[in-house]
Amino acid sequence: MTNKKLDRPSFESVYMKFAEEISKRSSCKRLKVGTVITTTDFRKVLAVGYNGNAAGLANGCDRDEVGNCGCLHSEENAAINCDSPRYVEKYVFVTHLPCSACAKRLINIGNVKKVFFLEDYRKRDSLAMLATTGIETFKIEDGAAIEVQEWLANNLKIVPKLIKKEKVNK
Ligand SMILES: [Zn+2]
Ligand SMILES: [Zn+2]
Numbered sequence: 391m392t393n394k395k396l397d398r399p400s401f402e403s404v405y406m407k408f409a410e411e412i413s414k415r416s417s418c419k420r421l422k423v424g425t426v427i428t429t430t431d432f433r434k435v436l437a438v439g440y441n442g443n444a445a446g447l448a449n450g451c452d453r454d455e456v457g458n459c460g461c462l463h464s465e466e467n468a469a470i471n472c473d474s475p476r477y478v479e480k481y482v483f484v485t486h487l488p489c490s491a492c493a494k495r496l497i498n499i500g501n502v503k504k505v506f507f508l509e510d511y512r513k514r515d516s517l518a519m520l521a522t523t524g525i526e527t528f529k530i531e532d533g534a535a536i537e538v539q540e541w542l543a544n545n546l547k548i549v550p551k552l553i554k555k556e557k558v559n560k
Pocket of ligand 2: 463464465488489490491492493
């Protein structure tokens with residue numbers, strides 16, 4: 391699935407840019423995340439979402455606490471917005487690697503075949519969950535989709551950095 395340099399953007403790149411663009415609507419102070427759910431032929435956008443508070447509530451986080459700011463996650467909102475039947479095969483584009491709770495939400499909307507993400511996340515427990523349920527995960531780099539195991543193998547050096555960062559946060 392690694393795309394050679396084309397003279398036009400890949401669908402993966404286009405929808406990831408859309409996810410990035412919709413993430414800008416997020417009112418979360420901690421992180422702005424966007425999600426786009428499409429059909430597997432890339433012809434239809436089934437749902438979009440970005441993280442933030444529930445409609446009608448204050449436009450911002452409930453509290454200044456990392457990991458507990460009260461915002462609904464972008465994947466969560468996209469799953470809520472996705473009224474497409476379970477049997478429709480889906481691709482999910484998320485600006486950041488989903489957390490484990492959102493991975494479960496994506497699993498349960500039914501027939502998600504692939505999840506594409508742009509930015510790494512401090513926790514990667516969602517990867518095993520997605521793999522166990524038969525969902526392929528891809529990292530988008532320079533507009534090309536790289537199978538996540540391949541990407542991890544090529545980027546082992548970033549793991550210690552992430553672990554160190556997590557220790558500092560605690
Ligand atoms: Zn927030
Ligand atoms: Zn989440």
